[in-house]
Amino acid sequence: MFLTPKPYLQAIVITDLFYDPSFRIWPFSCIISSLEDIVTLISSIGNIIGIKSSDGRSAAFHSQLLEVAGLSQDASNFIFNKINDPLTEVGQEIKAWSESTNLELKSAHLESKIRNISINITQICNLHCTYCAAGGDGTYGAPQKKIDIEKTLPQLKLLLDKTTSGTVHINFIGGEPLLFPMGIKLIAEYLKLEFKGRDLLFKFVITTNGTLINDDILKILTDIHAYVNVSIDGTPAVNDIRRPQKNGTGSTSIVLENLNKLINVKSQLGGLGLTSVFDRNHTEVFKTWQFLSEFPVDWIELNFSHTETSEEASQKFMNEMAQVAAAAYKKGEEKELRKIKAFDHYFNLLDDQQRIENFCGAGKSLVVLDAKNEVYPCPWMVGDKNEALGDRQGLKTVALAAYQTPVADKNPCSTCWAKFLCGGGCMFIHKNKTGSKTKVDSAFCERTKDLIANTILYYEDSRREAEVKNETH
């Protein structure tokens, strides 16, 4: 039935491509395609997406309402086997769902106010990772030992001027942020004091190479209830090569020793997670997950490198992520699967029924302050003067205005079934591959849709199982 099947996942789009008004029946036919082909059905994608895995699981997804459903055998046949007389009972049901509305659906349009600030608290690093995107050595080509705290505090006040309520994430990055732990402490203390009168909840996130943890740093991290991300790319054999110290020796033994220190105080932290990066030189996602999942941490991030353009590596990443999802789900169902951030993210969106119109909010709800107090839309653009949004003197109104239009509207996403779970994708990745922020990198789109389709299958499976259990008891 499937002409060009893709390993593991296939998706079906119900479409009105072949509508003939003279039939006076529900206008759709069924196009069967592999996931790759969905991208080509730009003008004919309907609201209902069927997703089927090669191990027999299936689910349907309403691409506008973000609803997920299980299918009866008849409905599955209707969608997947092209037995689709629209006058039948099942045909009428699918039509009704496709055309339905959902008053609970939350708008994608959020106010333009800053809710995420990443701070390059240093632009130096004690490691020399082979794939470092910060200028190759953590400096972005402009080393800066410490951000100037006196200049930074009023800048933060200005950036948060319009943010009167809700959660604000302050992400300390670098270089290696724990080379300047006192800076983290001072900024955290200032924000909590300065904005005491507002209904704001600050969450302090530190992304660290994990080599510098000592008692003083542990005290700061626990005092501010930090969310700590430790970067590690897998087993010592892999990580030592990819993330060496400046003298060339491996960093893994130090990181693992320090990870244990963090695990010992985990209850006093906001959370603790591990982060890995994959590219053409490292595609062993499954082995990495097997290694990382043995540690008692709260989350694991498995990221495809933002600067990697190899489509072969991207395909391998997708296949390995599908294996990871299957193994995690088998190990501990939804709970274990959702330890992996990518899957947790889409579970959250499906549960909240919150449409996403900006992939990350860069320039709108997210800005970066570099160690020289210049403002950028995203961490990957630091050092690119053309992308600067301002400095300590103030913000550039025109430059900021360019980011207020939703990314998903600027990019060619209008007919993509995954639009409202993706939000238009990463502008940096698109530009890095195609030369334009609004010209999408097709490999990025495929990776994202693959992750979303996989998540929908597990979402349906886990929640249906839970409902059956509830009915039984």
Next chain:
Amino acid sequence: MKHIKKIQPKRKESSKPAREAVGLTCIPTGNPPDRD
């Protein structure tokens, strides 16, 4: 419905503000897993 079994989403309490449009896995931003 007989043929389509919709999954009931586990929504957060209605009084909570709309979720951030924070996308996924921007490594240095390290968005924590419990974002609103």
